[in-house]
Amino acid sequence: MFLTISTRGDAAHPATDLGYLLHKHPGKAQKFSTSHGTAHVFYPEADEQRCTAALLLEIDTVALVRRGKGRGGAPDAALAQYVNDRPYAASSLLAVALSGVFSSALRGVCAARPELPERARPLRVEVPALPARGGPGLVHRLFEPLGWTVTAEPVALDTEFPAWGDSRYVRLALESDTLTLAEALRHLYVLLPVLDDAKHYWVSSDEVDKLLRAGEGWLPGHPEQKLITSRYLSRRWSLTRQATERLELVRLAEADDSEVEEIDNAVAEETETEERPTPLAVLRREAILAALRASGAARVLDLGCGQGQLVQELLKDTRFTEIVGLDVSARALTIAARRLKLDRMGERQASRVRLLQGSLAYTDKRLKGYDAAVLSEVIEHLDLPRLPALEYAVFGAARPRTVVVTTPNVEYNVRWETLPAGHVRHGDHRFEWTREEFRAWAARIAGLHGYDVEFTPVGPDDPEVGPPTQMALFHRDDTEKEAKAA
Known part of the structure; x- marks a missing residue:
């Protein structure tokens, strides 16, 4: 799996500030252990005008299978443990690596230069292989409301046989001049597994807290909030309902008093005692x-x-x-x-x-x-x-x-x-x-x-x-x- 984050700069705000924000020196190549492989961080380019940080995640496929044992996998689907796209296409594995390797940047913390995290900067994010269950249209609907200019180019099933059509993968490029790096990383952390519509680990109740933390400031008002919440929580109905209710409380807390009063007045008194229809x-x-x-x-x-x-x-x-x-x-x-x-x-x-x-x-x-x-x-x-x-x-x-x-x-x-x-x-x-x-x-x-x-x-x-x-x-x-x- 591969992802790059690029930024432009000038004499007042050099692009190499990206190294401070990510807490990774542009002059070094570093590697970090993750639960399913090794994450490498390096900079293909780094000067005042342009700086690019790359995250390469090498998946240990044997460890991936071993860690999946005992989780109730389908007995007749054993081949899928070995033949799959997990080592190559962006997924929850990459999202977890992002949160681990760039944890301080995700939280918007920079001890050396505390003024940097709050400043929006020109950003370009590229993901060469992204599963998109829903196609390029869904990619646009998820990222564009957040201030991104989106390019989602479908990947052909086989370039030698164009008649076979496109695969479910896209080459993704995101560009924005209005977002901070922390906001960009939080968007990726949530939306990469949402587009893949799968997670490599069991989704428990603490995933709701993770979603709300990463979605703070943008998820409550997102037009695709329902889809994002459902897919991020692996369509677990009880967790999705819990997250939706908490997001609605956040939205009401941010609304002005007149809006809250209007909502209250719009609900009839007898509604609380009415039985909800059976799904x-x-x-x-x-x-x-x-x-x-x-x-x-x-x-x-x-x-x-x-x-x-x-x-x-x-x-x-x-x-x-x-x-x-x-x-x-x-x-x-x-x-x-x-x-x-x-x-x-x-x-x-x-x-x-x-x-x-x-x-x-x-x-x-x-x-x-x-x-x-x-x-x-x-x-x-x-x-x-x-x-x-x-x-x-x-x-x-x-x-x-x-x-x-x-x-x-x-x-x-x-x-x-x-x-x-x-x-x-x-x-x-x-x-x-x-x-x-x-x-x-x-x-x-x-x-x-x-x-x-x-x-x-x-x-x-x-x-x-x-x-x-x-x-x-x-x-x-x-x-x-x-x-x-x-």
Whole structure:
């Protein structure tokens, strides 16, 4: 991993002041041990007109794997421990190295020249390889509100094959004349792992304090505050809510009295006693669990299990004796394993659950013989030409007795006030069906593979546009097996 920080200067304010601010002498090359490798600091150039400090982080890949053991990694994702981008692309590893190597600069402390940290200076930051889950557009939305001029150049998957398109990496260059070095480092410390959307360590409650310290002065009013907070805290709902509430208190503390009074008057007195509506995700899981219980299933597949929320609920009910979560994403399975605390789970409980890596675009003999399978908010993430492959893999090859499928009802989207017209609910959705389209698809699948199907609304059933989520319950009679046996 590589990052450079450059500044310009003149006779009154030489660029080599950067050495004082970073507490690293421009005439030396220094190295520092980190938990996962060695950080090198050196200056490719250093004179009165221009000074550049470089941070090179050498990752010890063996140490990275060893330190990751015992954290509940997905058992079928072991290869991802060795084949990944961690040694090369900016991530939380680089952010931690920044905070360790440049800790005084991050805090805005310079004992030798105490006047320097408070002065804004021309800065240029370059990161040659930055994962950007959300693309260059998200990079602009995160950095531009903070006073940066952003250049985010997509990196091609392979320059020899331009038709393959761009990778998820960008070459990043940030420029500003209005920020202090401490502000710049705090922006990088938070936003590098946010763009990578992953962390190399377990996120605990102290991460909220780290986020608020580094985000002081800029995060409460950032237009992408919700996304930044959620990703920085690895989408842990309880921590995200805690951080959001504390950020709102900070914002109110900075507001003038008239604004606070206006906010108070805008809230009706009875609001405090009103019950908050149950989130749709919770209603969806409750509906799925009810359908599985009614079917009498004991051995259940959660296909496209994501981060393991449904698997976690299934484990609470002892009638489900075997639960398998399958997902194509090794990262999602790792998060699921941590959520379930597989590394600390008792032997009896652990014998009930497995996490598998696999794709629903292919038949998989591991999925045969189960009572029920769940496809919760999965089908809309596939390109329509690939949907027949999933249909055959689940209904034609695995053939569980019961299949539960949920998907968004696009007709209900007009009820989401914050969703622009014509937009789908999630950036990765390839399609969203009307009730008629979903029923036609389900009826075709049922007829083709010998299932009966019924439909259930999930969430408030609007008389005009229907429910927010539509659910199909497929059931195959066991007499098919008896007939074949005879």
